[in-house]
Amino acid sequence: MPFEADREVPALIVKFGDYPLHHGGVGAIRSLGRLGVPMYAITEDRCTPAAVSRYLTRAFVWPTTGTEDPGRLIEGLIRIGRRIGRPTVLVPTDEEAAVLIAEHQSDLFGRFLFPPVQPGLPRRLASKQGLHELCVEHGIASPEAAFPQSYDDIVDFAEKARFPVVAKNREAFVRRRRPAVGGTTRIATREGLLALARDWGERPGVILQEYLPREEAEDWIVHAYFDRDSTPLAIFTGVKVRSWPPHAGMTANAYVVDNPELADLAARFIKQIGYTGIIDLDLRFDRRDGQYKLLDFNPRMGAQFRLFESESAVDVVRAMHLDLTGRAVPEGEQRAGHRYVVENIDLPALLAYRRSGYTTPHAPKRPSGTELAWFAGDDPLPFLTMLGRFVRPGAKHLHQLWRANRRGSATS
Incomplete structure (x- = not known):
């Protein structure tokens, strides 16, 4: 070390x-x-x-x-x-x-x-509307979006929109309350949108975005840690191979892939907004116009952060601890080709992706190494505990996976 x-x-x-x-x-x-x-x-x-x-x-x-x-x-x-x-x-x-x-x-x-x-920046970044406004302000590409304030606004949007479209909850925190939609939802038709919107109430808390076709797009990840001057002390890039629910949820399988252009884009945006701390970004590269479009900004550690580690053994959590305790963060290139697998969700994701025919162009054929989310030889009990809770009779996790798989073809 x-x-x-x-x-x-x-x-x-x-x-x-x-x-x-x-x-x-x-x-x-x-x-x-x-x-x-x-x-x-x-x-x-x-x-x-x-x-x-x-x-x-x-x-x-x-x-x-x-x-x-x-x-x-x-x-x-x-x-x-x-x-x-x-x-x-x-x-x-x-x-x-x-x-x-x-x-x-x-x-x-x-x-x-x-x-x-x-103080107010993480809340704004976690909000789909707040993030979109920041992207527009600083010239960062993001999907075209509308923020309807009433059902009539949705009717007007439906008359002009090009379908399919994507609906998301406007604020990150609503998933703990009564979300309008169950995560990222692809809506194929005008009639489908109007039918869903009838249940969203007088003030629908949704964002309606353009759909970026998966056959014309690539899903990229940026994880980084920025010091008090918004300077990156550790920055990593990778591609998302599979997610759960398919094409819309958490990372199930991903690779580290060098992308200096994307790292520079993220670093410039962070400098412009003056953020400090750990970030977890989801971007979709739109091959139709050659732009990386920012979809989500998580102002915190991402669940898949252990995908990324430098040759100096630094990940974003270690970088933060070193920096906050007054220690230098050693430089080092990221471990290109390294793979990350979340065991309990990658298998259903693999089955769903095979049906869809989607492949990730930048995924290396042979990984340089694999990091498992749950299993570790020096710490096996978390893996065994996960299995016990995941497969026990009546466990809600299996039911959630089944429901997500059923609607996988309707999500983006």
Whole structure:
């Protein structure tokens, strides 16, 4: 290892909501834990994969929904900070946590360490409308979009739109409440849009976007960490081979692919908006006009962040811990050709993609190495716990996979 982490400064995985099978949190626990950093995590119960990792010092069982009053969540974080008893790096795994930390920095300062981001910026970036407005402001390509305020607006849109179109929830947080649509939804016809929209209420919280045909597009990922001057201390690019639900959900299989043009595009955008911290970007390269179009900006660690590691053994979580503890982040090229597989969702994704005939042009034929999301020889219990929760009778995860597969042909 070409560097040493500060083992006197622990880290806390911060997650809000009920999603116990989160491989990103397990990856962060292992990444820093293998360096000797004391690791803590907020978990739904004591039998989640994260809670049983050998690298976890302690799990703080705190069931949440993500819809709690922010003051209550901050009080809970402060109580956890008191129990840890020393300044701790915060590692958010969802938008709710990232936005909460950013907007309540003054309450958390001194007890916790986190990037000093502009307080309102993560919320704006996590919002589909806020992100689109920033892209327009700074000349970053993104899909054409409309933000209807009423059913009449949707009727007007339907008269002029070129179908299919894509519907998404406007704000990232609505998935914890009553979302208008169940994730990214491809709508094939005017009649289909109007029928769906009847259930969206008087003020539909949706964004309607142009559809970027999968046969004319490539899905790319950028993960990076930026210091307080919005300078990238670690930046990585890769291609998404498969996702679940198909073409619209979380990464199931991906490769590291060098793309200096895309890395430069991301770095320039971050500099323009003045962001600091970890980013996880989803972009779609539109071969029709040769542009990378920004689809999603996650102002936090992405679940698949362990796809990316430099030759100096730096990933974005390690870069953040090193930077926030005053240590240099060693330079190093990314491990081109490396593959990442999420075991429990890649098999159904593979079956769905075979039916669709979709292939990824830039995926190398022979990976230089493979990182599994769940299984690790030095830490097997998270994998076994995931299997137990995933396949047990009545488990909602299998039902969710089945439903997503049923509607896979309708998503983009």
